[in-house]
Amino acid sequence: MGKIKKKGNSGQAKNYITRTQAVRKLQITLPDFRRLCIFKGIYPREPRNKKKASKTSTPNTTFYYTKDIQYLLHEPLLAKFRDQKSLAKKIARSLGRGEVSDASRLEKNHAPKLTLDHVIKERYPTFIDALRDLDDALSLLFLFANLPSSSHVPPKTIALCQRVTHEFQHYLIATNSLRKSFLSIKGIYYQATIQGQDIMWLVPYRFVQRVNGDVDYRIMATFVEFYTTLLGFVNYRLYSSLGLRYPPKFDTRSDENGAELAAFTLEGRSVGNVPKAIEGNNTKSNALSNQVSSEVQSKVDKVIQDAGLDQTKDEKTVETTEESNDAIDKFEPAAPEADTLDQPDLSAADSGSLFAPFTVYISREAPKAPLEFILRAFGCTRVGWDAVSGDGAFTHDETDTRITHQIVDRPPLPEGALPAAPAAKDGDVPQVKPGTRVPGRTYVQPQWVWDSINEGRLLRPDLYAPGTTLPPHLSPWVKPSRVGYDPKASLAAQEEEGEAELAEEDSGSDEEMEDEKDDKDDKVDEKKNGDAKAAEASDDDDSEEEDGGMDVDLANSDEDEEEDDSESADEDFGGFEDDAASESEDDEEAARSRHQKELEAEAAGLPFSSINGGADEKAKKKSSQAKKIAAKKRKEEEELERQKMMMSRKKRKLLEKMMYSNKKQSDEAAKLRSKRRKLEKGEKGEKGEK
Structure with missing residues (x-):
């Protein structure tokens, strides 16, 4: 007969331990237990079945691995925690007796120090x-x-x-x-x-x-x-x-x-070598490398001549290796529809010399700490700012002629709104009137620094001039996908086939709908005004009849009303022959107008299409293009459905999930493109009005 197992000695009940049990086992307080777990990197765990893991009837919420708690039993920090606890008791006893000096002495000299x-x-x-x-x-x-x-x-x-x-x-x-x-x-x-x-x-x-x-x-x-x-x-x-x-x-x-x-x-x-590495302009090292390469090349040429090999091929290979060593490799996708590959970042030498030749002055309103850190990390060793911002600047004089770039974060104001420059005291740096521009200096906003380091090159400073609308500041870690929207690329490069034409048709139809709505509103207003006038006239007639005191036979009046209704109905219907006659008349008028335009075009010596404006041809082209796009999409969907029939159920479900996510992303990109299209159209309209 097998040995009977006791409850709580195997399985999850043995592998997990509650927080209360762990605190009792370690014999420390709950705050010290939290500190110890943070120091040692031990975190609560979630068992599969809490009822099996907890030995009591009430389900507990916090569990730990039993092995982790056993590992903490031999931790040297436990002795430090117990020493702190005993010291706290001694200090409390001294304070209770009124011995403040002894309590301060114990806290100052006998407090245990934790080392991690x-x-x-x-x-x-x-x-x-x-x-x-x-x-x-x-x-x-x-x-x-x-x-x-x-x-x-x-x-x-x-x-x-x-x-x-x-x-x-x-x-x-x-x-x-x-x-x-x-x-x-x-x-x-x-x-x-x-x-x-x-x-x-x-x-x-x-x-x-x-x-x-x-x-x-x-x-x-x-x-x-x-x-x-x-x-x-x-x-x-x-x-x-x-x-x-x-x-x-x-x-x-x-x-x-x-x-x-x-x-x-x-x-x-x-x-001493660090600033040289930051500046990145060490001519001696370049000269030595060129000298060494020339010596090596001369030796290689001698060996090639002795061996009788072709020298031109080797020279080409040497040139290609030198170019490959100097430049960073760029990965290009094999197929045009493939995803963009991650390109290698700048090397330390390139990033260290981005702002090396510049002397930058940070204005008081710009954030000094992050700008100083970024500029120094990318090679700028000469960074200045106002004396109010603190010590350690390359120069506190804003009028220094060595300054090449100044970072400004305030909009340009008119000359009358600028305050006067404060008077300089003896020995102080002369102050510049706020808002003035020193000639021979480039003024940029702080975003120019961030965008330049993310792009890996110096961007145009006129796009970041004070007061101008800044370009969008995009995250450098988000890579544009093939389906998503790329704000850096142009609309023509991202739009699908026929998307711009369909957008123009939609915008034109929206404008026509608005015009028709306005016409209908005008007609409704005119009708309301006419009804009001007719009501006023009928009121006048009624008043006249009441004043005249005419006697009316009710029976005769009812018969007259019925006859009038029948006559008005006959007049409103008009029969089928009248409708056909009106349609034929419209066709005849259209044919006459077309014939008249053809005669005018013939007299002027021009084709009829130029007189007509090409509106019909444009409409036909747009409709034919829309039909082609719809037919192409229909064919792609049919082909996809045929391919899905050949797949297994698991792969088909996975493909549908991928298609759903791609469609969602493409719809969001289409919305963003439509917004951008409207903005660009509005900007063009404003420029045209100006």
Whole structure:
């Protein structure tokens, strides 16, 4: 006879454990259990059957793996939590006795310090694993770096978040690792590529943040504590790979004056090479590479001559290899109807020299922090701004002749509405009157910087001039599909066959319907006015009859009314012969008018089609084209139905789902194209009126 199994010793009841049981097993409080699970990366699990997983009659809501809780039994942080609990009891006992000095001494000198170094090493055995998990860490740390200090968020936490995020930004600037950025409603998205890993994070705008009590800041503070340790490890490894000293030198006074990124000074053996890499104009290296290539080519030529090989073919191959090494490969689809392939991004050298030859001045109304970071990450080493925005600028003088581009985010105002320039004091930088333009300088809006880095090239600055309507700011991560709508492409390249002609017919029919409606409204108004006049006249007749006092025989009047009704009905009907006669008369009039036009055209020496305006021919062409399109679609549908009959049921269902999603996407694209067509038509009409 087999051994009888006891309930709760196998299956889901053994694999899962409730949160209450886990807290009792670890002998810690619930807040400490939450902190420990966040540090170790242990999250609740959902069993297949809650009744089988819970050993009690009442179903529980939160379950964990039993192996995870057993793994936590040997965690060194448990001893730190117990030390904190015993220290809290001692401090409470001292405060109860009135010994405030002893309580402060215990809190200052005997408080246990938590170190998460071993947790980072356990959770991320390789550096690539840490880089892959850096998205959420950067988003949360940048969020806390922009929060105001309060009772929930202490200023020490904010300062620590600002410091580690600025250190990470300096690495991106030094290595030109930033690739793309996008301005959204939530904030500014950034994407960087570090050791082949794409990292994306979100930075909120610097508006006044309201700290609400609905958010549990204790849990968020636990994540911040873990993420600051993680980013510190990552920054140390990244700086060490460049030969830079970590942490970098930090100037507290300049940071208090608003220097931010400029408050850090990179130190190390490779600091002198970083600006050269950013500028991207190293003529010595180019000369050396050319010299080496010429020496190698001369040796190769000698070997070819000794071997007696054809030199022209080899020269062509050498030229092609040199061109392929210099330029980035571009992938082209094999078929014209295939999807567009992802093209490789810019290399570090190209991205590092995008804004290198420029000296940019940021106006006071433009966002200084993101613009400074992006410009420096893409090669601009000379960025200036007003002294009010903080220290660390290349120049605070707006009239500096070295400035090539100025970023302005205010509309152009008339000369009379501009305020006067403030008087400059002794030793201060001379102020410029707001709204004035310095000759020899390019003025652009901030979107020019973002669109240029996303496109990988410098865009036309006149499209981003102050006061002009900016082009659409599109996400660089959304790739246009073959079925969807592409706002960058022209309408002619996206429209289907005959779509523009059908849209024109619809617009023309809509206009005709509106004209007919207006004519009908006018006729209705005229009829109402005529009825009103007739009613007034009948009222006058009735009043006259009442004044005359005429006697009327009721029986005779009824007979007269019946006769009148029959006569009016006969007059209204008119018979079939009258209708046929009227149609023949219309045909005769049309034939006469056509004959008259033909005679006029013959007398003028012109064909009749030119006099007629070609309206009939255009209508015939449009109708024939619509019929061809409809016939083509009908044939495609019939062919598709025949192909679907040959498929299995599973493949047919999958094909129908794909067709449904494609049709939905194409309908949305058609709506967007129709909107764009109307806008362009309205703009052309406005230009024509002007």
